[in-house]
Amino acid sequence: CLVISPILTCRFLLSDSADRPVKYFYRDGVVNYTTLLRGSDGETLYVGARDAIFALNVSDIAPNRFKNEVIWESPEQKRRECNFKGKNLQSDCFNYIKILLQLNSTHIFVCGTNAFSPNCSYIVSHVANFSLVKDANGNILTEDGKGRCPFDPTYKSTAVIVDGELYAGTVSNFQGNEPIISRSGSKPPLKTENSLNWLQDPSFVGSAYIPENLPENNPIGDDGKIYFFFSETGKEFDFFENTIVSRIARICKGDLGGERVLQKRWTTFLKSQLSCSLPDDGFPFNIIQDMFVLTPGKEHWKNTTFYGVFSSQWYKGGAATSAVCSFSMADVTRAFSGRYMEVNRETQQWYPYNHIVPEPRPGTCITNAARAMNITSSFQMPDKVLNFAKDHFLMDEIRSQPLLIKKHIKYTQIVVDKVEAIHSHYNVMFLATETGVLHKAVNVNNKMHIIEEIALFAAPQPVQNLILDSKQGMLYASSYLGVVQLPTSNCSIYQICGECVLARDPYCAWDGMMCRSIRGLQFNSQWKQDIETGKAQQQCSVPCETVTVPLNSFKLLPCHVRSNFATRKWMHNGAVADSMYTILTDGEIITTAETLGVYECWALEEGFQLLVANYCVRADWSLEATTASRKSIPVESYGNPEKGIVINPLSSESRYAQHTNGKNYWTEFVTVSVVFALTLAVLCLIFLYWNRDRMKSLIKDGECSNIQQKKQRKIEIQESLPLNGNPIQVPTPDHHKGYQSLNDNHICSTPVLENATSGKDSEYPESPNSQLNQKNLYVEISPRCPQPRVRIGSEIKDAVV
Template identity: 45%
Template structure:
């Protein structure tokens, strides 16, 4: 049963991994390929808390033992810094509690909130004793008014928590104790008393907080008099579902800003606390993303149109999937204002289960904020709520109705990525439509940029923000500076929201479909639409609207010169991860059918270049243009491939041979003692001295080069890889100044020059070339199959021998093994042969296999029975030991069961040879060795022999 469940689960994971994700990023930028601004200070780590100032040019960064004030227009500029370290006494107390001095017993600044225009409220872990203080913005100094940080900041620097400052009041979700087992959602206010949640698993069950924010609904002055609400997002252990382990559930909880607690019930506790389940799943596969990592609230003019973007992953990290789901605030408010409640139900008096509450709901509705309808009932605050409503809230904080995403499914799904942070911007493109741009940070320091266009999402690019590859722990977006700020353990990185200048052509700018970018025809550049100094035009994603690209001219082809028989590599980097690359050779499309061409991701590789491989090669990129509804292709790279050509000397000469005129730009040093022997001239071999030097059956130069190509490992193969020819690289292809190239075939002498051809007879027909290639490939296949057959045959023999030796095979193999193993009995030591001979039966030897068995006569049987009756065993009492002796003839008649008493033939008694224990004398001869065995004086008794005297 367990294996079946595991198989179903693994199959589901495989199906999710293969069908779930959408397309990947179109463009990938490495860290060094883009302009990024970075800040870090030696000895300072964990830049995980960021805060943007709306009134100043400041980015506040909370790090380990320090707080920085950086310029938000350029984070490399440091305005101020303050050290906030832990006293030695606190460090000692932290170490006594079992924490690490180098990691835990430091001050990690984790809370940075704007209190007013002149002060920041800051909190740090302070060596597992959280403390808070006030930071003056003007002189950037701490006030020194340390406050207890329990419930405001986490004890553990690695523990997740969240805070938000609303009108001078700090709302936080964190652990309240040292062990982290008491999690609370609390409010700290200088004017009101502390409010917090109940210490109950019904309220919070091992939560992991990620985000908190306020949604302004108008307050008492609004049309309905609704109070502002603070929403908390977290992941906790489920209480309503049964699972074999701890099942995690993403939640959203809500409290009212004007909550004052109850008068008698829920004193100093939230009277408006309710929580609901967030759903982010793939319905077609029944797969749920049950861990929320981060939340971003995209506000709108009407609070009902506010969108909540969340990044989710799975509890099972081996799935390797991440998702982005978006929720509408109007639907969230409807769940909290009209959703059904859940309650505990006892099953079989031992198990508690959560079920829907079907009873009558008290009035006013439990968990609702104070509104005009309650005020008309003389309920102006939570202190006036009836106890029946408050008791119901205390026992029913969980809602049954879930919060579903917009569209009922994730907006974006990615594979092999773990999202950690999210930020969203609303961009008004040149075509007049507003698009949402989603920035998601990963645990490997990579930023993904995706665009939502009419319900569809396409990923524009990915950027390696963190050079060291660490996780992005905080991500902020500034519309003022059009920049992103990412915080990590190693530092802070500032990145622009778009890299429009990286797109060099109009089609690449348009196909990117980046709402920040547009093509400027006057400057022939891809520009940012937010830059008001340039006038760009929207082409609506149609690359055909770009200016026509002129056809390739001879100057566009990059010249590549290689040696015959060597390899040539023609690089081609596709402009997009979504583009398909194709190659054309002299106008014809190349395919993988050619055994001498390898089309890879980085270009084209031609093995053993031959004369027919010369010509023009073009690399084309084909990409789908969704706006135009068709494919768009353009050339990416073009090469002119040619071979190095040299004449062959007629005989031994001292003077340099006349050189063949070369094309302009191909001059070089050349060889000082003759041209290269690689010139396709006619060679005729001398009479061979043995069969190994038999020349090929043709004397044409093209056939010789063809044979060299078919055997690239022949002696003298240069194996050089050709590349683009640079000025000054022409000349001697071999690089030798004192002789011909080592590529000259052995024992070949150049014959007299043949008469000039009058026709195309020098070019072999294509059929002969294909035949030679086919013969070469067939020989290689036969050798490979033969080696494979021999390998399997040897493995079969080894397996057969092993199973025969281990007695896993039937009787024929066992008899063979017995014959082989039994042949080693003659190697017994001489000392034991006498003992073995005494146990042998003097009866005739056993007949050979297949012979008839010889039966004993009745007289022989009677004689044996008489001998057994006459020779009775003698029992001798010797102290406490009893020794039984048996005659030699009786030993032969005893049944051999294979169980003997002692290997020293002592019948269970240690022989008295002077080395035993006890008082026995030494009866053995003086010359006898200590371990000699005498079977005559020490008869052997079988342990299970039939003794008639017993």
């Protein structure tokens, strides 16, 4: 289970998931499983594909368990004609099953494209004799499918059988530019009028029959109606590009056409725009993708709700978006009983019609009010009523706001199940996408909560059909490559009470021991369920599980969070585990002080929080986990060591008690210290012995390493008189005081002569007859040069010392 949002919205990949039982059906060489039909016996699922129809057992639809099959291929001559007309022989020129409807308890009505030459036939629905009906000569009994089934397999069409009559919305020609809503059967055939532009390039997505004539003998005496849902070009809008609008159209079951006006045409055809737009800026979701009609029962048709999925021909925020809108039966009835729209022939603009409307009201069925006027059929309708209906077929729009909006997702199919929960009834929606993903959502307080996101197929592919068997609690989804069967709920994945309640799944409730499906069960008020708010804290109490830990040991407290997007929050004795706790990357916490007490693990995501685990940690004072002979601290695990908290059971008090009552290790400490000191001393002596020669050289070089540390000493010269014998008094220059005196037989160095650059050297002219100063003789010598440089007066000469 890969959870998305909130905490327990699970994402399953059914192809490799063992959490939800799922079964697939496919046949080698067969593709395009577009049509699904639940049998009237409740035990058979009929599947229409390319060149084949299958009868599957709903208890097991595995490929090797199907009941029977019918191969209905197009003749080679039809395929050659299809190819000659410019169609692709490898993709277009086959018999794609487009209509598969239960005609009665023994036969199924089926239509296929037949290589762009549509025809229809009948199938015996009994499993023992599942086959196409044949004539006396053994040939398949077929009927012309023109006006019933489309020519092109990619064209969207719809059909429904009511009292043995087929009502279809499709195209009636090879080019596909003549849309039609028709009736065929025992009653007079009727269709829409193309010349009046009742339909503008429609794309049909569904149809439904509403028994508005029930209950019998009602005061209105209305007739049953067939509704069609489609999108088409909206001629009432004058934009710079063609604007697509979503429509709902209706016709009366008892319509027979007009006698002089609208002969063999519908006299009750009306249509209205289905407007699904945002409330703030009015951004429209104008293209209907699918429609599901939820009727609580034939007698309660007034409570019918129309659920549709819509997309937009424009992009908002640079992303494709889908929306789910609902329309009540009261809204639909109000629109078809409201204002008519009228077109201006000169400007081709549509305006509300605000004049007198003829009686009986145009576009309505035969009711008791019409019977009171001696009008019992459409043949008897006045010409002015039919002429008005011929030109005023567009009604005022029906508005709604989205229940659910999803960006970057395109919904293609929708089914809705009315579920009886513990405290109320809820409408659960199943939404299929063009990538093969199924969303399970519930409408709570006018907001949608997505319960599950399920990947139906291993590879992304559009869901072409989606049907619901509410009695069996099963969903069937078809695609290009096969059919998948899955249950509407899988409550067993919620393993604790908090998860079961927080999931807010109307199918599931916590019975005190486990989360289980309540469909078909006698549940009581003690079962836990909260669809409105999902407050698990009020419904469920997580017991504090006692964990006993020996002294000086560790234990792992697991905290399993099912959501990949949820974060953990550990609480210790009511306080958040802060920086004093070491939190590992996988959610574990290692504590070393003050660790006894109550531990709570909470899962947090998008404002929801769930108590996942609750532990009461106690220390076992009778056991001592650590002894002197052990070399490491033992680690004991509690639960599954995937994600949890590691604790040290010793608090400061318990550590003090163990220190005072345990064994004294002072002797061992002193012994180890002495051995360590002796070892260190021996190592130092060995080091010095190995490096004794090097140490001697360092000591000798150190005697002349710094000449500035030597004290300046003067050398007393033995000569006291010049060579001529006359004593001369020579003043001592100040700039000679910076030189090192010559002493004994070695001179190391002398500092730089002061005022050497001041220009005072002119006081001592260079002369070979310069007198030698007997008291102050300054000599400089390099420590590496045997001959020093001696300065006599102002002259510097080499001298041997």
